[in-house]
Amino acid sequence: MAQATISVTPAVTDKSEQLCAAAASAATYSIHDDVGEVLFTKQQMAEKVVEMGKLLGKTYEGKAPVLMPILKGGFIFAADLIRALDPCPEDLVVEFVSARSYGARTETSGTVQVSFDAEAVVGRHCLMVDDLRDSGLTLLTVREQLLAAGAASVASVVLLDKRARRKVSYDPDFVCLDCPNQWVAGMGMDTNQRYRSMDYVAVLKPEAIQKAMHSA
Numbered sequence: 001m002a003q004a005t006i007s008v009t010p011a012v013t014d015k016s017e018q019l020c021a022a023a024a025s026a027a028t029y030s031i032h033d034d035v036g037e038v039l040f041t042k043q044q045m046a047e048k049v050v051e052m053g054k055l056l057g058k059t060y061e062g063k064a065p066v067l068m069p070i071l072k073g074g075f076i077f078a079a080d081l082i083r084a085l086d087p088c089p090e091d092l093v094v095e096f097v098s099a100r101s102y103g104a105r106t107e108t109s110g111t112v113q114v115s116f117d118a119e120a121v122v123g124r125h126c127l128m129v130d131d132l133r134d135s136g137l138t139l140l141t142v143r144e145q146l147l148a149a150g151a152a153s154v155a156s157v158v159l160l161d162k163r164a165r166r167k168v169s170y171d172p173d174f175v176c177l178d179c180p181n182q183w184v185a186g187m188g189m190d191t192n193q194r195y196r197s198m199d200y201v202a203v204l205k206p207e208a209i210q211k212a213m214h215s216a
């Protein structure tokens, strides 16, 4: 039987170069019909994630942190960030936090329902990872509950910071990009559970927002 061979591109071993090359190769991609304006491209975000990965890698070196993606919106950013940590802290573990306050609305309900494995955070340095700081209520509430559960420290990193919407006295410790005060979707962020998979951050057309909000 003939042996099958595949050609392999020489490996790029530097982590930053790998991530930037991957982003560059995806610089041209199709835009969803419901998008009115792309605010941040995949490449722009990938570059920020590389920078953040280096900063957090150094910050948490030797600290055995618990990386805590906040579901659902934080899962895509967290997946990118964990692979960009440089160096990746030894004994890093991942624990998911479930937090929800918006539902099918564009304003926070004012109450955040939170759940996580309390035993996993006792005495640990926790890093909350979320897509967005809007009012700040989610990060503040999760932080309070992690500290109450016995975390040694709690910090936060967000992909986007919508400062103009700040309603509580809490600011994320690490921010990749400042976001204008507009309803955005993509990179994990939804509109009534849609559009999370867009690999860029966009403002949707008003009619698309209305349609998504009123869909089942």
Ligand SMILES: O=P(O)(O)OC[C@H]1O[C@H](OP(=O)(O)OP(=O)(O)O)[C@H](O)[C@@H]1O
Residues within 6 Å of the ligand: 070, 071, 072, 073, 074, 099, 100, 101, 102, 103, 108, 130, 131, 132, 133, 134, 135, 136, 137, 138, 139, 189, 190
């Ligand atoms: O700063 P805040 O006003 O609290 O808003 C930010 C939060 O809102 C979104 O989550 P959402 O509650 O919509 O749930 P989801 O992550 O499941 O989409 C987002 O993912 C943040 O966690």
